[in-house]
Amino acid sequence: MHQSSKENLLRCKERYIDGLFSAERRRLSIVDIGSADVNGSYRSYFEGELYEYTGLDLQPGPGVDLTLCNPYEYPLADNCADIVLSGQMMEHCEFFWVAFKEMARIVKRDGYVVVIAPSAGPIHRYPVDCYRFYPDGLRALAKWAGCHVVDVWLDNVRFYRHPGFAARFVIGRSGVLPGRPSVHDGRNDAVVTPEDQVVQVG
Numbered sequence: 001m002h003q004s005s006k007e008n009l010l011r012c013k014e015r016y017i018d019g020l021f022s023a024e025r026r027r028l029s030i031v032d033i034g035s036a037d038v039n040g041s042y043r044s045y046f047e048g049e050l051y052e053y054t055g056l057d058l059q060p061g062p063g064v065d066l067t068l069c070n071p072y073e074y075p076l077a078d079n080c081a082d083i084v085l086s087g088q089m090m091e092h093c094e095f096f097w098v099a100f101k102e103m104a105r106i107v108k109r110d111g112y113v114v115v116i117a118p119s120a121g122p123i124h125r126y127p128v129d130c131y132r133f134y135p136d137g138l139r140a141l142a143k144w145a146g147c148h149v150v151d152v153w154l155d156n157v158r159f160y161r162h163p164g165f166a167a168r169f170v171i172g173r174s175g176v177l178p179g180r181p182s183v184h185d186g187r188n189d190a191v192v193t194p195e196d197q198v199v200q201v202g
Contacts, residue, residue, distance in 0.1 A: 005087050005116050009042055012114045017083055031081040034089030037063035072098045076106045087116040091131045104145040
């Protein structure tokens with residue numbers, strides 16, 4: 001877990017997650033895919049009565065509530081999570097598109113999937129290191145899974161002690177999305193309209 005990842009999770013939390021609370025929704029279900037505490041985790045940002053946090057990973061250990069028998073099958077019901085998080089997992093997942101489809105299955109129709117993944121940096125096997133992600137690739141992934149892109153940005157950060165860019169990605173499942181009415185494309189944080197940016201999937 002890198003400091004840039006935590007900062008971007010807080011950015012997503014402020015922009016989107018905090019906006020999900022309402023009179024009818026006073027507690028949020030958070031599912032973290034790849035939740036093992038490796039130099040930190042997202043769990044500390046979702047402590048307290050407002051959140052029900054569940055961490056999934058392949059091996060038992062700190063930060064893990066459910067150990068997966070199959071990395072592409074989550075033992076959770078359809079449409080059960082308000083937020084599905086995945087930070088620094090997708091580059092290590094051999095068939096990330098299958099995992100993403102499973103994330104889309106468990107998120108509620110008015111919820112969000114938040115993916116934080118690198119688009120540069122050296123090889124760092126854990127136990128494998130397969131991919132890097134660019135905004136268009138993340139948009140294509142959302143389109144394939146039947147999701148709507150809400151926000152994609154690149155950060156000029158230091159990843160794994162090397163200069164690079166980290167791709168940040170937020171998707172929502174429904175056509176009518178909670179949160180802000182506009183999205184950002186990462187170019188000087190300029191606001192663009194949903195018509196310019198959002199992947200509309202029928």
